[in-house]
Amino acid sequence: MTVQHNLKEQLVNDFNNYEAGLNGDAKSELHRIRKNAIDSFAQKGFPTTQLEDWKYTNLNSLAKKSFQSNFTTNKQPTSIDISKFLIPDLKANMLVFENGWYREDLSTIIDEAEGLVIGNLSKAFKYAPQLISDHFTKYADHTNEAMVALNTGLAQDGLFVHIPDKHVLAHPVYVLQIANTEKGATIASPRSLIIGGENSQAKVLQHFVSLNETAESFSNSVIEIYAGTSSRIDHFIVQDEAATATNLTETQTYLSKQSHIHCHNYSLEGGLIRNKTNMVIADEHSEAHMYGAYVLNENQHADNRSLVDHSSANAFSQELYKGVLGGKSKGVFNGRIMVRRDAQKTNAYQTNRNILVSDDAQIFTKPQLEIFADDVRCSHGCTIGQLDEEAIFYLRSRGLSLKQAKTYLLKAFVGEVVLKVGIEPLKDYLIEKIDEKIKGMMV
Amino acid sequence: MLKIENLKAQVEESGLEILKGINLEINAGEVHAIMGPNGSGKSTLASVLSGKETYEVTGGTVNLNGEDLLDLDPEERAWAGLFLAFQYPVEIPGVSIANFIRTAINAKRENAGLELMNAKDFLLKIREKAAMLEIDPKFMQRAVNEGFSGGEKKRNEILQMAMLEPKFSILDETDSGLDIDALKVVANGVNKLKSAENATLIITHYQRLLDYIVPDFVHILYNGRIVKSGGKELALELEEKGYDWIKEEVPAASH
Ligand SMILES: Nc1ncnc2c1ncn2[C@@H]1O[C@H](COP(=O)(O)OP(=O)(O)O)[C@@H](O)[C@H]1O
Ligand SMILES: [Mg+2]
Numbered sequence: 001m002t003v004q005h006n007l008k009e010q011l012v013n014d015f016n017n018y019e020a021g022l023n024g025d026a027k028s029e030l031h032r033i034r035k036n037a038i039d040s041f042a043q044k045g046f047p048t049t050q051l052e053d054w055k056y057t058n059l060n061s062l063a064k065k066s067f068q069s070n071f072t073t074n075k076q077p078t079s080i081d082i083s084k085f086l087i088p089d090l091k092a093n094m095l096v097f098e099n100g101w102y103r104e105d106l107s108t109i110i111d112e113a114e115g116l117v118i119g120n121l122s123k124a125f126k127y128a129p130q131l132i133s134d135h136f137t138k139y140a141d142h143t144n145e146a147m148v149a150l151n152t153g154l155a156q157d158g159l160f161v162h163i164p165d166k167h168v169l170a171h172p173v174y175v176l177q178i179a180n181t182e183k184g185a186t187i188a189s190p191r192s193l194i195i196g197g198e199n200s201q202a203k204v205l206q207h208f209v210s211l212n213e214t215a216e217s218f219s220n221s222v223i224e225i226y227a228g229t230s231s232r233i234d235h236f237i238v239q240d241e242a243a244t245a246t247n248l249t250e251t252q253t254y255l256s257k258q259s260h261i262h263c264h265n266y267s268l269e270g271g272l273i274r275n276k277t278n279m280v281i282a283d284e285h286s287e288a289h290m291y292g293a294y295v296l297n298e299n300q301h302a303d304n305r306s307l308v309d310h311s312s313a314n315a316f317s318q319e320l321y322k323g324v325l326g327g328k329s330k331g332v333f334n335g336r337i338m339v340r341r342d343a344q345k346t347n348a349y350q351t352n353r354n355i356l357v358s359d360d361a362q363i364f365t366k367p368q369l370e371i372f373a374d375d376v377r378c379s380h381g382c383t384i385g386q387l388d389e390e391a392i393f394y395l396r397s398r399g400l401s402l403k404q405a406k407t408y409l410l411k412a413f414v415g416e417v418v419l420k421v422g423i424e425p426l427k428d429y430l431i432e433k434i435d436e437k438i439k440g441m442m443v
Numbered sequence: 444m445l446k447i448e449n450l451k452a453q454v455e456e457s458g459l460e461i462l463k464g465i466n467l468e469i470n471a472g473e474v475h476a477i478m479g480p481n482g483s484g485k486s487t488l489a490s491v492l493s494g495k496e497t498y499e500v501t502g503g504t505v506n507l508n509g510e511d512l513l514d515l516d517p518e519e520r521a522w523a524g525l526f527l528a529f530q531y532p533v534e535i536p537g538v539s540i541a542n543f544i545r546t547a548i549n550a551k552r553e554n555a556g557l558e559l560m561n562a563k564d565f566l567l568k569i570r571e572k573a574a575m576l577e578i579d580p581k582f583m584q585r586a587v588n589e590g591f592s593g594g595e596k597k598r599n600e601i602l603q604m605a606m607l608e609p610k611f612s613i614l615d616e617t618d619s620g621l622d623i624d625a626l627k628v629v630a631n632g633v634n635k636l637k638s639a640e641n642a643t644l645i646i647t648h649y650q651r652l653l654d655y656i657v658p659d660f661v662h663i664l665y666n667g668r669i670v671k672s673g674g675k676e677l678a679l680e681l682e683e684k685g686y687d688w689i690k691e692e693v694p695a696a697s698h
Contacts, residue, residue, distance in 0.1 A: 388533070390533050391533045393517060394529065394532065394533040395535075396494075396516070396517035396518045396521070397493050397494070397517050397518075397520075397527055397529075398521055398543075398607070399521035399522055399550040399554070399607070400518060400546065400547065400550045402516070404550055405518075408538070408546060409535070411537075411538075412537035412538040413537060414537075415537035415538070416536055416537040419537070
């Protein structure tokens with residue numbers, strides 16, 4: 001019998017080796033943060049299913065496999081044909097990341113303005129020290145969350161977007177996050193920091209894809225979004241990776257006064273997916289919107305969790321997540337709404353609807369309302385069901401075959417969420433992808 | 444066009460017999476009306492004709508233009524030219540009326556091996572039909588029946604009928620829930636769609652609609668059987684005497 005690998009020890013060792021090779025940089029504030037984060041990860045280890053937050057997502061077998069950490073960027077980047085991943089007709093500022101590292105050679109930035117930065121973190125560490133020290137690691141909690149800690153310790157690069165005050169970004173930011181495992185199983189730590197200044201507006205789309213599926217990829221991603229006063233940020237995550245991929249994504253947002261954040265999440269392909277979206281309502285008259293859809297088949301697993309933390313009064317939040325589950329797939333939805341004592345006049349709504357199209361598919365859905373203020377309006381609704389027979393008959397009576405009728409109804413079911421996507425080419429792309437996938441599920 | 448002989452059907456689950464031997468023959472170019480009190484089996488007849496699996500046919504035959512209808516799946520019946528305007532149309536959030544109708548047209552075309560209808564031709568056609576039925580073009584972009592008033596649902600059914608151009612249409616209580624103006628619009632549409640090649644079966648329990656769509660024949664369905672047939676004057680007689688007249692007469696007639 002071979003000795004079991006211990007991924008935690010390996011990654012902590014990798015970090016120590018990397019640290020030993022640093023010169024003066026080891027004394028930097030940035031390194032101090034990373035060191036603290038790795039220490040915190042070393043102490044906690046990979047989350048286990050004992051933790052309520054990880055009850056349904058088991059990382060146990062993953063934690064016994066070896067994954068290359070990549071502390072340094074490839075000096076001679078290999079050429080990658082990204083054309084197959086692109087979203088047709090999307091005109092955008094495009095940034096390509098390979099295993100979390102920026103590939104400037106493959107990226108194209110089209111919008112320019114005074115104070116506008118659309119680029120990568122390792123550059124921002126040097127050239128935007130004030131913004132970094134004001135915002136970087138200020139929202140995602142690397143002292144309590146092991147996977148956030150691991151990301152914070154390992155990430156050397158990532159996305160950096162700063163929208164200056166009063167600026168409305170002309171084109172979306174399109175981030176292509178490529179998992180490349182041509183050198184074997186690899187762990188990547190995609191990191192993002194998006195800062196919206198006062199009265200600014202921007203749309204950011206992160207598209208997770210796999211270049212190959214010969215070896216396992218493990219993407220442990222953390223996204224921090226700060227919305228300044230009266231700003232609006234739309235953030236989209238599209239997960240479309242190989243069946244051999246694990247994708248853990250933590251999105252941590254902060255809403256200032258009168259700001260709006262819309263977070264969308266679409267889980268299409270990938271083996272093991274877990275998303276955690278935290279919205280912190282820090283000031284009044286802000287709005288948090290969350291939309292998501294997961295269309296799962298075969299042995300796919302997708303765990304979607306959210307927490308809306310209403311810590312300020314007079315704010316609004318709503319969430320709509322829908323799931324279609326076929327094959328032996330497993331879905332999880334856990335929506336937590338916390339209304340703190342001072343958050344009077346809060347309006348918070350949440351809906352999660354699921355349709356199971358196979359007997360072997362499973363869904364665990366749970367709303368969690370924790371309300372400590374008395375003058376609030378909150379509601380939630382979770383449903384799990386099959387397709388409506390009356391509706392199927394209605395469509396068949398109009399000439400759709402049984403299979404067409406089911407496919408059509410499922411498309412319509414998910415469509416309710418996808419129609420909220422405010423980037424037209426992305427909406428069309430998602431509709432087509434989802435149609436394709438649903439057709440494949442109807443066997 | 445349509446020939447129903449001694450049709451018997453029961454609720455699949457409970458075995459409750461609802462249709463107890465229906466006979467009816469409808470020719471091309473004709474409009475027939477079936478009237479009868481609530482619970483007499485009118486909607487069940489419509490459902491059985493369109494192939495709803497909730498009901499089990501226990502006897503009899505139905506023939507549409509030479510084809511044995513009872514052998515076909517619901518979609519095959521639609522391809523054969525059957526159309527049912529539902530008494531209670533289903534809501535389908537997330538789908539526009541236009542997209543829904545185009546999908547239906549193309550499903551039929553695909554089955555017939557015909558070229559699919561392109562967006563432009565479709566638009567021209569639906570605009571023309573909508574104008575004929577006095578329907579606002581914006582209506583077609585709304586989600587199918589979602590939050591519709593009774594009148595809007597029925598209008599949507601008639602629009603679908605106009606677009607799908609069936610040979611044989613069944614309108615189940617298309618008048619219920621309509622105010623007089625909506626009723627006139629719907630009736631007007633049905634009259635315009637009438638031709639020598641198609642036929643219509645109107646199900647209603649008020650005679651009101653028949654003021655606007657004049658039937659060639661009227662049948663009275665009671666307790667799962669057609670107990671009386673006649674010309675359009677039968678509807679007036681029924682209106683005058685009320686359903687109690689039938690209820691009193693029938694036990695004698697059917698025992
Ligand atoms: N699916 C069903 N299950 C049980 N009873 C049914 C079902 N469908 C119809 N019925 C019964 O059959 C009778 C006829 O119903 P229906 O055809 O809807 O009448 P109508 O349309 O003439 O008002 C009613 O008594 C009704 O309750
Ligand atoms: Mg009825």
